[in-house]
Amino acid sequence: MPTPLENLRRRYETTETKCPDCGYVDEGRNWESRTDGKRVVYRHVCPSCSASREHTFRLG
Numbered sequence: 696m697p698t699p700l701e702n703l704r705r706r707y708e709t710t711e712t713k714c715p716d717c718g719y720v721d722e723g724r725n726w727e728s729r730t731d732g733k734r735v736v737y738r739h740v741c742p743s744c745s746a747s748r749e750h751t752f753r754l755g
Contacts, residue, residue: 704726
C-alpha cells in the first residue's frame with residue numbers, strides 16, 4: 696500500500712504534466728521527491744526547456 700507521500704507524488708505526476716513555461720506535456724512522470732526529516736520537496740524539471748517547479752511541505 697502506498698504511503699501518503701507516495702500518493703502525493705503520484706498526484707503531481709498525473710495532474711501537473713504541462714510545463715507552465717513552455718507548454719510541453721511530460722508523459723514521463725518525472726517528479727522527484729526528497730526529504731531532510733523536516734520537510735519534503737517535490738521537484739520537476741521540464742525535459743524540453745529545463746524549467747524547474749517545486750512544492751515544499753513542512754513535516755510535523
